[in-house]
Amino acid sequence: MNNGNPVVLTIDLGTQSVRAMLFDKHGNILCKVQHKYLNPYYSLNTGWAEQKPQVYWDAICFVTNQLRNEAKGNTWDQIIAVTITTMRDTCICVDKTGKPLRDFILWLDKRHNEPKQPLSAINNMLFSLTGMKDTAELQRRVSVCNWIMENEKKVWEKTYKFLFVSGYLTFMLTGNFIDSVANMIGHIPFNSKTRTWMKKNELGRCIFNIEKEKLIDLAEPGETLGHITSLASLQTGIPEGLPLIATGSDKGCETLGLSCLKPDSAAISLGTTATIQFTINRYMEPLPFIPAYPAVLKDQYNPEVQVYRGYWLISWFKKEFASKEVEQAAKLGVMPETLLESLLDHIPAGCEGLVFQPYFTPGVIMPKARGAIIGFSDVHTRAHIYRAIIEGINFALMDGLYTMQKRGKVGIEKLFIAGGGSQSEGICKITASMFGLPAYRIQTCEAAALGSSIVAFAAKHIYADTYEAVAKMIRIKDEFLPDQNDHKTYKYLFDEVFSKIFDKLLPLYKISDINKNGNHKEEKNVKTV
Numbered sequence: 001m002n003n004g005n006p007v008v009l010t011i012d013l014g015t016q017s018v019r020a021m022l023f024d025k026h027g028n029i030l031c032k033v034q035h036k037y038l039n040p041y042y043s044l045n046t047g048w049a050e051q052k053p054q055v056y057w058d059a060i061c062f063v064t065n066q067l068r069n070e071a072k073g074n075t076w077d078q079i080i081a082v083t084i085t086t087m088r089d090t091c092i093c094v095d096k097t098g099k100p101l102r103d104f105i106l107w108l109d110k111r112h113n114e115p116k117q118p119l120s121a122i123n124n125m126l127f128s129l130t131g132m133k134d135t136a137e138l139q140r141r142v143s144v145c146n147w148i149m150e151n152e153k154k155v156w157e158k159t160y161k162f163l164f165v166s167g168y169l170t171f172m173l174t175g176n177f178i179d180s181v182a183n184m185i186g187h188i189p190f191n192s193k194t195r196t197w198m199k200k201n202e203l204g205r206c207i208f209n210i211e212k213e214k215l216i217d218l219a220e221p222g223e224t225l226g227h228i229t230s231l232a233s234l235q236t237g238i239p240e241g242l243p244l245i246a247t248g249s250d251k252g253c254e255t256l257g258l259s260c261l262k263p264d265s266a267a268i269s270l271g272t273t274a275t276i277q278f279t280i281n282r283y284m285e286p287l288p289f290i291p292a293y294p295a296v297l298k299d300q301y302n303p304e305v306q307v308y309r310g311y312w313l314i315s316w317f318k319k320e321f322a323s324k325e326v327e328q329a330a331k332l333g334v335m336p337e338t339l340l341e342s343l344l345d346h347i348p349a350g351c352e353g354l355v356f357q358p359y360f361t362p363g364v365i366m367p368k369a370r371g372a373i374i375g376f377s378d379v380h381t382r383a384h385i386y387r388a389i390i391e392g393i394n395f396a397l398m399d400g401l402y403t404m405q406k407r408g409k410v411g412i413e414k415l416f417i418a419g420g421g422s423q424s425e426g427i428c429k430i431t432a433s434m435f436g437l438p439a440y441r442i443q444t445c446e447a448a449a450l451g452s453s454i455v456a457f458a459a460k461h462i463y464a465d466t467y468e469a470v471a472k473m474i475r476i477k478d479e480f481l482p483d484q485n486d487h488k489t490y491k492y493l494f495d496e497v498f499s500k501i502f503d504k505l506l507p508l509y510k511i512s513d514i515n516k517n518g519n520h521k522e523e524k525n526v527k528t529v
Helices: 055-068 121-129 133-142 143-149 153-158 165-174 231-234 250-257 313-319 324-334 336-344 382-408 424-435 447-459 465-475 484-513
Strands: 007-013 017-024 029-036 079-086 091-094 161-164 178-180 218-220 226-228 243-245 265-270 274-277 306-307 355-357 372-373 414-418 439-442 476-480
Touching: 007 055, 007 165, 007 274, 007 447, 017 055, 017 447, 017 465, 029 055, 055 165, 055 231, 079 165, 079 447, 091 153, 091 165, 091 218, 121 133, 165 178, 165 226, 165 231, 165 243, 165 324, 218 336, 231 382, 243 336, 243 447, 243 465, 250 265, 250 447, 265 382, 265 424, 306 382, 313 324, 313 382, 324 336, 336 382, 336 424, 355 382, 355 484, 372 484, 382 424, 382 484, 414 424, 414 447, 424 439, 424 476, 424 484, 447 465
Parallel strands: 007 079, 079 243, 178 218, 265 414, 414 439
Antiparallel strands: 007 017, 017 029, 091 161, 226 243, 265 274, 274 306, 355 372, 439 476
16 A cells, blocks of 8 residues: 555445545545435335335445446555445434344434323423423424334334444444444434433433433544454455544534534535534534534534425425426436526526525424415516525525524634535525625535545544644635625515514414314424424
């Protein structure tokens, strides 16, 4: 091995596809292979989302073997470490041999459970005193681990470990039941502040009643999770014995990969779920009862607000309203987004009074939300709706950022944008103008994978620490400055319209309780952890 040309192999497993990439120490992607799943998930019931473990593993084996075949020269032989970054809150039960006892339940699954065992009197009293009683009860209902305990008792009895997809892939690659603390984001008894499993007497522990022995061992980012086994090497083509370095979830790695290391910079991810987060050296809840996630940097945190459906809404728009552009794009051999991009330039900021509320799917802080479009007039077209969707997602992210800035007493001065939506210059320009802040794109759209690889280069002492690795491996490629006139329009719409829509329409969202028979039931709109 020529140590002057070290390479890190990073696997990025998402909802729609898996990608394998080779990064050099300058942050360049030397080779990349992507595989899109035929079906991202299957649903046995309305709102459910599951996937077979073999789908993910087969996809990883395909991309890593293909990457080995496509790597030029002796690049494959220069690999010094492997990392994985994955989607969050996607879980599975396995036995002592690591064999899955059921399929994965994905982060976007919406099943509910009605716990038969009530909370103890003391816990009820404590939750009431902290104003979290309704929150605790709702969280118990939406937690997958509780659903499995109640509805698949035999599966739970046989469960040796309850894993996220990151932990499962770590086992498949190394044979070890261990995962990074920066992957512990979901419905589990994890204390984000201390970066450890909750203790028996912690108040929130009773919400996620997973037995201690079923919880996985934890490691800090940068630590070695294990080494590639002979069996994993045979299946994936990855050289046996290479270290697997702990990193973090896709959003956390993306924030690092965008160089957002201080609370003056916010990372915006315009993906299936749109998020905005920053890095801070103290624990702060971005919203009441919502934890700040453990960052990929030790002793740092990532407060985050998310728009659950995010840029899934663009896919929805293409399917329901843009058949013309989709058909034309197929004939031209281009992506439909390329043609939709031109629509943005013909619509002024604010869409001539059309405002979109993007809460199509109820989320953790808005369990009764619905989407809404208000302000229609006879001047509005499909193009207005398309731009209004983009503006609506950004309005929701602005709402989250303003709340986090106030709670954390921080001031964001610049934005870094990644995710599928960031590939559109028009969307980046709109984003800069809406926030009234300069926005930047780095040298690659694969910010999560880059962030994951950065941790490995620091861990293998190619750089003194993660901060030096960030300085050496990330470069700003594009800058988008805000149009201040447009920003005034957006700020007015945010203050006078968007920020008031949810509360005004909330009484009408009882329509979400109407079933096929026309019946409905009342349910409190409460916040969840």
